[in-house]
Amino acid sequence: MSTTAKTHPELSEVFNKDEQRVNWHDETLWWIRQKRDKSAHSIPEWEVLREKASQIKNNALSNLAEYLVSFEEKALANGIIVHWAADAQEHNQIVHQILQKHDIRQLVKSKSMLTEECHLNEYLEKQGLEVIDSDLGERIVQLAKEPPSHIVLPCIHKKKEEIGDLFHQHLGVAAGTSDPQILTEAARVHLRETFLTRRAALTGVNFAIAETGEFVVCTNEGNADMGAHLADVHIACMGIEKIIPKRKHLGVFLRLLARSATGQPITTYSSHFKKPRAGQEMHLVLVDNGRTVQMGREDFRASLKCIRCGACMNTCPVYRRSGGHSYHYAISGPIGAILAPNLDREKYADLPFASTLCGSCSNVCPVKIDIHQQLYKWRQVIVQEGYATSGKKMSMKIMNYTLSSPGVYKTAGKAGRWVLKYIPFAVNNHFNPWYKQREMPEVPKESFGEWYKKNVK
Amino acid sequence: MKRVGLFIPCYVDQFYPNAGIATYQLLKKLGLDVTYPTGQTCCGQPMANSGFEHLTGDCNQLFVDNFAEFDYIVSPSGSCVLHLKEHLHTEKSEPQAAAIRTKVYELVEFLVDVLQVKNLKAKFPYKVGLHQSCHGQRGLLLTQMSELVAPYFSKPQQLLAQVEGLELINLKREDECCGFGGTFCVVEEAVSVKMGKDRVKDHQANGAEYITGADMSCLMHMEGILKRENSNVKVLHIAEILNAG
Numbered sequence A: 001m002s003t004t005a006k007t008h009p010e011l012s013e014v015f016n017k018d019e020q021r022v023n024w025h026d027e028t029l030w031w032i033r034q035k036r037d038k039s040a041h042s043i044p045e046w047e048v049l050r051e052k053a054s055q056i057k058n059n060a061l062s063n064l065a066e067y068l069v070s071f072e073e074k075a076l077a078n079g080i081i082v083h084w085a086a087d088a089q090e091h092n093q094i095v096h097q098i099l100q101k102h103d104i105r106q107l108v109k110s111k112s113m114l115t116e117e118c119h120l121n122e123y124l125e126k127q128g129l130e131v132i133d134s135d136l137g138e139r140i141v142q143l144a145k146e147p148p149s150h151i152v153l154p155c156i157h158k159k160k161e162e163i164g165d166l167f168h169q170h171l172g173v174a175a176g177t178s179d180p181q182i183l184t185e186a187a188r189v190h191l192r193e194t195f196l197t198r199r200a201a202l203t204g205v206n207f208a209i210a211e212t213g214e215f216v217v218c219t220n221e222g223n224a225d226m227g228a229h230l231a232d233v234h235i236a237c238m239g240i241e242k243i244i245p246k247r248k249h250l251g252v253f254l255r256l257l258a259r260s261a262t263g264q265p266i267t268t269y270s271s272h273f274k275k276p277r278a279g280q281e282m283h284l285v286l287v288d289n290g291r292t293v294q295m296g297r298e299d300f301r302a303s304l305k306c307i308r309c310g311a312c313m314n315t316c317p318v319y320r321r322s323g324g325h326s327y328h329y330a331i332s333g334p335i336g337a338i339l340a341p342n343l344d345r346e347k348y349a350d351l352p353f354a355s356t357l358c359g360s361c362s363n364v365c366p367v368k369i370d371i372h373q374q375l376y377k378w379r380q381v382i383v384q385e386g387y388a389t390s391g392k393k394m395s396m397k398i399m400n401y402t403l404s405s406p407g408v409y410k411t412a413g414k415a416g417r418w419v420l421k422y423i424p425f426a427v428n429n430h431f432n433p434w435y436k437q438r439e440m441p442e443v444p445k446e447s448f449g450e451w452y453k454k455n456v457k
Numbered sequence B: 001m002k003r004v005g006l007f008i009p010c011y012v013d014q015f016y017p018n019a020g021i022a023t024y025q026l027l028k029k030l031g032l033d034v035t036y037p038t039g040q041t042c043c044g045q046p047m048a049n050s051g052f053e054h055l056t057g058d059c060n061q062l063f064v065d066n067f068a069e070f071d072y073i074v075s076p077s078g079s080c081v082l083h084l085k086e087h088l089h090t091e092k093s094e095p096q097a098a099a100i101r102t103k104v105y106e107l108v109e110f111l112v113d114v115l116q117v118k119n120l121k122a123k124f125p126y127k128v129g130l131h132q133s134c135h136g137q138r139g140l141l142l143t144q145m146s147e148l149v150a151p152y153f154s155k156p157q158q159l160l161a162q163v164e165g166l167e168l169i170n171l172k173r174e175d176e177c178c179g180f181g182g183t184f185c186v187v188e189e190a191v192s193v194k195m196g197k198d199r200v201k202d203h204q205a206n207g208a209e210y211i212t213g214a215d216m217s218c219l220m221h222m223e224g225i226l227k228r229e230n231s232n233v234k235v236l237h238i239a240e241i242l243n244a245g
């Protein structure tokens, strides 16, 4: 992949060079979207559940401080050591210090998007520590030295032949192996060895319950349990928005999460962690990293309701045809595009524009985040803050001038259908991107306005 | 008699006058008092969706000046209508803008919900694929969305079913976006075209002779792709079909 390509359009253009791959990527994710539909339709009260989940999350966010304090209190009473991290840097340091304290140089991790967001692997590796991702998909992208391209299906962009090559290089399977069964078996042997020898395990958190001070981790491979149960030290890291008020609310989310993610009725393992087992140390790191800032932005606050099911990615026609890496942020797809600009408006100015605003994301979202409306709103903020290109600014000014005056509009239209140049292709003042792979509309003899004048009035 | 103001979006005016003419004739056939205010230009959507909503003030004012007097405003473009419903505001005439937001209709919506048309007397003996434009479908609720667990309905289908000889084809992906998306079609050229190609292929694979829809912009994008492929499949705005024969 070209290293100069940085924005979503550039990165997706590279991805689209291989049309077969795009087709396969699109069809695989569409297949998952259909599984999600089937699964959702099997529950008559699905929309009621979505509404419930949305309300519980609204309540949790509105009373976040209270719930966090209550959660910490209960967790401490349960024997969990609680840490607070203001940002990614602090989060990484806390994890590092815990490992240092125990003189541990190797860490086994179960999938956690938060640690991706914080670039924990890179940080620890720089300090000379070894990190092994234990989720199969995560392990594959880790071997390929790539970030995950999807929050639930981290290596969805890779074909089994490519995975075979990676396993040949790193795990010693025979060259040319692409049989998923053999590859999975090889990974299993390799990971088992990892679980048995690592003394520290890190997991993410799907739900933290304010009422009881416990947390729940959902996986399909049981790798979080394996890591946590075998390790002397269990570190769990969570964004502060993962709080739900009560244990009884869990059912609502567990019913929605797996169905939205993969169409399964429930994730294979929903593991509850409440206290360390005898002899084990359990740490929990609560991370802000921009979340309280987003809380303060009324228009974007609802983005914190996300339970990271990935349904918005699977349904997104743009994501399916551009691949997760084109979003150049830890969390890709529609939800990533509304979370990223919160952290860095300039770096992620392209992401809210990587959408047709079709609205499908908002409809599949199990917690009813108004994703496409937020994309529209981010566009306004990004332009207002000055991150639009000067070409775009100029063409918008010309467009405004023309469209604000019927006289100018008509003259310009007559003079070679002015609109050809500016509407709705209003960028950079040139027409090339349209014409590259599409024919232009035929220019009619007269406009509707001219026809009307002649024939009606 | 209630007065209808006809809003013909800028690109329909300039490129697809036939869609505008069909809309006008159809409304006349149905016995309405229709006027096209000649001072109109555009709804401002291309600017707003590009993040320049703050520049749309003059354009919005012009729209209000042109359309405030009508009982209904009807337009053959779902996305423009949705934009007006959601974002038409002015400093000078906010009460009028607010009124327009509630009385502006996309053509299909107007025919089904307001006029409750049951017997169209149109004829179009071809195999037709219906493209559900996202803004019309998910924004204006012209058709139920495949993501939602709710009973199915479709206003455009309700109208097309009244057209003699027309055979509506099935699609593999009922309501997938075509990738037009306003300025998206040039800013994200690669993905936009790929989406358009896939959309068109679904129609072709199911034997469509025509692709129709309630949003000319999506059709323009797909037409560009069809023509580049030298395909025989043609696009027609739904108004042209409902007015045919």
Ligand code: SF4
Pocket: A260, A305, A306, A307, A308, A309, A310, A311, A312, A313, A335, A361, A364, A365, A366, A367, A368, A369, A371
């Ligand atoms: S935004 Fe909604 S659909 Fe997307 S990952 Fe989060 S919860 Fe799932």
